[in-house]
Amino acid sequence: MNQTLARHWSLNPEVAFLNHGSFGAAPHVVLEAQRRERDAQERDPIHYLAPERSLYGKLDAVRTRLGGLLGCPAEDLAFVRNATDGVNAVLRSFKLEAGDRIVITSHGYNACSNAARYVAERAGAEVSVAEIPFPIEDPAEAAAAIAAACCERTRLLLVDHVTSPTGLILPVDDIVRAARARGIRTLVDAAHGPGMLPMNLEQVGADYTTGNLHKWLCGPKVSGFLHVRPELQGSVRPCVISHAANTPAPGRSRFIAEFDWTGTFDPSPLLAVPSAIDFLEGVLPGGLPAVRAHNRALVLEGQGILCEALGVQPPAPDSMRGSLVTLPLPASTADAPPSGRVDPLQLALFERHRVEVPIVHWPVKGRRWVRISAQVYNDRADYERLAAGLVAEGEASRT
Ligand SMILES: Cc1ncc(COP(=O)(O)O)c(C=O)c1O
Structure with missing residues (x-):
């Protein structure tokens, strides 16, 4: 987490929170x-x-x-x-x-x-x-x-x-x-x-x-x-x-x-x-437009880190990205568990690697995807931690 900016939120500092997209997160102010x-x-x-x-x-x-x-x-x-x-x-x-x-x-x-x-x-x-x-x-x-x-x-x-x-x-x-x-x-x-x-x-x-x-x-x-x-x-x-x-x-x-x-x-x-609105206008020089640009650049950096670590390709052009990116998981981790359960990979990432990120069962049945978010409290290290966790879980699933 970006320690300087994350102090505006109550988010658990031990967890790399890469799921702003689900419910957001409100700053202290x-x-x-x-x-x-x-x-x-x-x-x-x-x-x-x-x-x-x-x-x-x-x-x-x-x-x-x-x-x-x-x-x-x-x-x-x-x-x-x-x-x-x-x-x-x-x-x-x-x-x-x-x-x-x-x-x-x-x-x-x-x-x-x-x-x-x-x-x-x-x-x-x-x-x-x-x-x-x-x-x-x-x-x-x-x-x-x-x-x-x-x-x-x-x-x-x-x-x-x-x-x-x-x-x-x-x-x-x-x-x-x-x-x-x-x-x-x-x-x-x-x-x-x-x-x-x-x-x-x-x-x-x-x-x-x-x-x-x-x-x-x-x-x-x-x-x-x-x-x-x-x-x-x-x-x-x-x-x-x-x-x-x-x-x-x-x-x-x-x-x-x-x-x-x-x-x-x-x-x-x-x-x-x-x-x-006041908070987002003041949290970075340049206000809300700067926040949007920052989050987009950060999520695309995260995409690059994950694609390289997992050996996958971005499934959409950068022009279709804001601050959310969904990426395919490599074949070793892509098998979907039965529907209706909390995904064990999502739980393993949270419990063993301290990363909160949604594992998405869409659009091809039987495949998992990972959806990353970027908000100003995130930094590069969050995506690196996720990449390491996904690689480790992929290796564990092969043994
Ligand atoms: C595209 C889209 N529509 C609707 C919703 C529902 O949001 P809410 O549960 O706040 O109504 C979501 C939630 O993630 C969403 O992504």
């Missing part, structure tokens, strides 16, 4: 901001949580800050618990008829693909899976695979900005433009977007975009957003229907009012998000 919000909440619970008395104003301040980061007007942004919540809200609000189709991709996040299958089944609609190749040589291959999976019955495309199992940045601008030209609505799952990629939601022009603030933006857990184009906001409802369904909130659209209150909740993760 962000958790302190969250704690201050919680304390204020418990001091004056009614004044703090009654929406019109103080909560709406606080949420709106965060919304404005976030709009600046995501490149969209604040009033087009709702808050959700997480990307799964955002995807579900859109899918469950979407009017599907029997025979309609939703297109998802073979690199989609399982929970969100499940939500698409659920709403399709309920409506007698169908789900088609665009098979994006992996290894992949060019982002255009992904756009072509998605275009090929769409047909005249396709109503909605669910596509990741950065794919979860494979860490690929997909060309969402091109994908959204092509779908729009065919009259297909687009739902972009940008769970990994904020903090990893420069984002401009207006420019991409997707109908719906959801994402997490607790991953690469380093916000507290349970902080997400949902952006909906203004003309569609009237038809998107949260997964939980509450007061705002029949109680107008002065000065607020029903879209914002419904998502702002889905029953008693703890707003402290959302209210600490500005402190996460």
